[in-house]
Amino acid sequence: MGTGRLHVDLSAIVANWRALAALARVECGAVVKADAYGLGAVPVAQALAAAGCRRFFVAVAEEGAALRRSLGPGPEILVFAGHMAGDTAALAEADLVPMINSLDQLTRHLEALPGHPFGIQLDTGMNRLGMEWSEWAAVAEIALEQRPVLLMSHLACADEPDHPMNGYQLDLFRQMTDGTGVPRSLAATGGILLGPDYAFDLCRPGIGLYGGLPFDHAHPVVALDLPVIQIRDLQAGEVAGYGNAWQAQRPSRLATVSGGYADGIFRALTGRLTLWHGETPCPAVGRVSMDLIIVDVTDLEEEPESLTLIGPQQGIDDLARAAGTIGYEVLTALGSRYARQHHAA
Numbered sequence: 001m002g003t004g005r006l007h008v009d010l011s012a013i014v015a016n017w018r019a020l021a022a023l024a025r026v027e028c029g030a031v032v033k034a035d036a037y038g039l040g041a042v043p044v045a046q047a048l049a050a051a052g053c054r055r056f057f058v059a060v061a062e063e064g065a066a067l068r069r070s071l072g073p074g075p076e077i078l079v080f081a082g083h084m085a086g087d088t089a090a091l092a093e094a095d096l097v098p099m100i101n102s103l104d105q106l107t108r109h110l111e112a113l114p115g116h117p118f119g120i121q122l123d124t125g126m127n128r129l130g131m132e133w134s135e136w137a138a139v140a141e142i143a144l145e146q147r148p149v150l151l152m153s154h155l156a157c158a159d160e161p162d163h164p165m166n167g168y169q170l171d172l173f174r175q176m177t178d179g180t181g182v183p184r185s186l187a188a189t190g191g192i193l194l195g196p197d198y199a200f201d202l203c204r205p206g207i208g209l210y211g212g213l214p215f216d217h218a219h220p221v222v223a224l225d226l227p228v229i230q231i232r233d234l235q236a237g238e239v240a241g242y243g244n245a246w247q248a249q250r251p252s253r254l255a256t257v258s259g260g261y262a263d264g265i266f267r268a269l270t271g272r273l274t275l276w277h278g279e280t281p282c283p284a285v286g287r288v289s290m291d292l293i294i295v296d297v298t299d300l301e302e303e304p305e306s307l308t309l310i311g312p313q314q315g316i317d318d319l320a321r322a323a324g325t326i327g328y329e330v331l332t333a334l335g336s337r338y339a340r341q342h343h344a345a
Contacts, residue, residue: 003258003291004226004309006338008039010047012219016209017048019217024192024203029055031188031206033063033080037331038264039210039222042070043342048209049075057204061090061098068094078119078150080129083109092116097149101129103139110146119150122176124169126156136176144180150202151182158190158198159214166194190214212327213317222331224310224338226259226275226293231303240294241286245270253298255282257307260291264333265309272322275307276314282307 021028030053036044045056045067055076058064061084064077071077076097082105083091083098091098092113099121100106109118120143123130130153131139153173157163170186177184184200189208191198193215208215211222234240234248257275261267265288273284275295282304286294295307310316316327323330 003263003335003337004224004306004339006039006334006340007223007225008043008340008342009219009221009223010043010342010344012211012221013039013044013209014047014051016211016215016218016221017051017053017205020189020192020203020205020208020215024187024199025196026199027055027202029053029057029078029185029202029204030209031057031204032067033057033059033206034332035063037207037210037328038334039331040340040342041067044209045071045075047342047344055202055204057206060084061087061094061096064096065090065094068096076149080121082121082129083112083118088112099150099152100131100143100148102131103135106139106143117149118146119152120148122151122153122173124153124172124176125165126154126169128154130154133172133176140180144182148182150185151177151180152185152202152204154188155186155191155194155198158188158194161194166198170198207328207331210331211316212331220312220315222310222316223308224334225306225308226257227306228255228304229258229292230256231297232256242289243287246286246294250298252296253300254285255295255297255304255307257293257295258291259293259309260289262290263335263337264330265293266323266325266333268325269319269323274314274322275309276311277304277307279313281313 030048032041035041057078060081078097082101097117099119101121121130123132157165185202187198187203189205192203211218211220234252239247267288270287274281282295316330320327320330
């Protein structure tokens with residue numbers, strides 16, 4: 001069984017995409033960067049393309065080139081990082097659309113790939129990527145003459161609906177883009193949930209596709225079962241794991257499970273991690289180590305062959321809360337040793 005079986009429900013991803021598109025009431029793309037948040041960009045994008053998605057967003061040109069090989073011509077693949085030095089060949093050969101973030105990138109693109117499509121990313125207050133107001137004002141006329149395919153910005157606090165930054169960024173984005181005649185995009189998952197004012201012409205959900213918050217009505221997408229390698233019985237007072245950090249308070253049965261922090265099960269979960277056997281919770285004991293977790297299965301009536309880390313009883317956001325992080329990190333940290341099984345849409 002290896003380290004574990006990671007089940008990815010492509011039907012659920014498609015259902016989440018359709019639900020978000022229905023909320024936005026505009027064209028709905030899909031963010032598939034970081035290998036579709038660790039779930040497999042190729043099968044995820046293929047399922048979404050079959051469902052009608054025509055625009056896909058990646059982080060860097062290398063991701064886009066790999067995706068193009070699987071999708072073939074047709075779907076638009078947009079690159080958040082823009083046109084970085086060394087990207088020219090990949091952008092041209094894979095027909096990728098860079099989201100230009102600066103004057104330097106705009107100059108590089110127009111000189112290296114004249115006539116090649118591009119979009120522009122604007123900074124409306126996140127101070128991460130994109131042209132600030134003054135930079136955009138200086139180049140807007142030249143840029144718009146080249147007919148960019150999209151103007152976009154990114155919301156910093158969309159997962160907090162009442163945060164004043166949302167309204168501020170919305171107003172600034174309108175001021176920077178009204179009257180340009182270019183399609184616009186502001187909303188990712190959180191922005192879609194803020195309402196139609198944030199939708200503009202294109203939305204680009206990411207985490208909501210994969211079953212994560214803030215889309216709390218999402219269909220669950222991921223299930224992860226970890227195989228049991230060995231089971232042993234301990235007497236009260238015996239210890240287990242590195243540093244003898246856990247001591248049995250009763251006669252106990254412990255299962256050693258294949259999986260650890262090398263597989264995205266954070267060491268910070270030590271003392272906070274629960275695995276499941278059906279409806280029965282089984283607490284992890286001792287420290288999470290690189291490849292192994294020890295789990296107390298004393299209360300089970302049978303010896304388990306596997307235990308569930310992510311499933312009906314514990315989703316990605318439950319695991320994230322236990323680790324003091326977010327669902328994004330849980331998904332993207334899932335290691336390459338899991339046997340990924342994609343269930344057809």
